[in-house]
Amino acid sequence: MLPIVAIIGRPNVGKSALVNRLSGEQDAIVYDEPGITRDRTYRPAFWQDREFQIVDTGGLVFDDDTEFLPFIREQAQAALAEAVAAIMVVDGQIGLTAGDEEIA
Numbered sequence: 001m002l003p004i005v006a007i008i009g010r011p012n013v014g015k016s017a018l019v020n021r022l023s024g025e026q027d028a029i030v031y032d033e034p035g036i037t038r039d040r041t042y043r044p045a046f047w048q049d050r051e052f053q054i055v056d057t058g059g060l061v062f063d064d065d066t067e068f069l070p071f072i073r074e075q076a077q078a079a080l081a082e083a084v085a086a087i088m089v090v091d092g093q094i095g096l097t098a099g100d101e102e103i104a
Contacts, residue, residue, distance in 0.1 A: 002044070004053045006079040009089035010099045011059025018089055019056040022047060040079045055079040060103050 007015045023043040045054040057079050058072035080086055090100050 002051055002053045003084040004042075004055055004079075004082050005045070006040075006055045006057060006076070006083035006086045007089060008057050008060060008076055008080065008086055008103060010091075010097070010103065011061065013059070013089045013091045015059070015089045016056055018087070019043060019045075019054050022054050040075045055083065061099070062102055 007019055009015050019041075022045040024046070025043065040058075041056045042053050043056070045052055057076040058068075060073060060076055061069050062073070088100070088104060090096060
């Protein structure tokens, strides 16, 4: 069984783009609108000499319980619970936000 690495972060910071890059496929939907990724999705990935499963998660928002946001949080927490490592993605152009700090 391959180790699992969870990709987490706020909405629209590039989580799915990173998953596509690490998996070598374009299966994760990359779209400039929050809430597109809701469930966690698994893909085989390879980086340098390491093979693992990468888990794409939806964007985490803690101060809003509308629509699918509580479900997205549950899915991200489930991914973290089974992961051996997590990569937190932030928007490099905006810099760290209060939401990023809350996720960290």
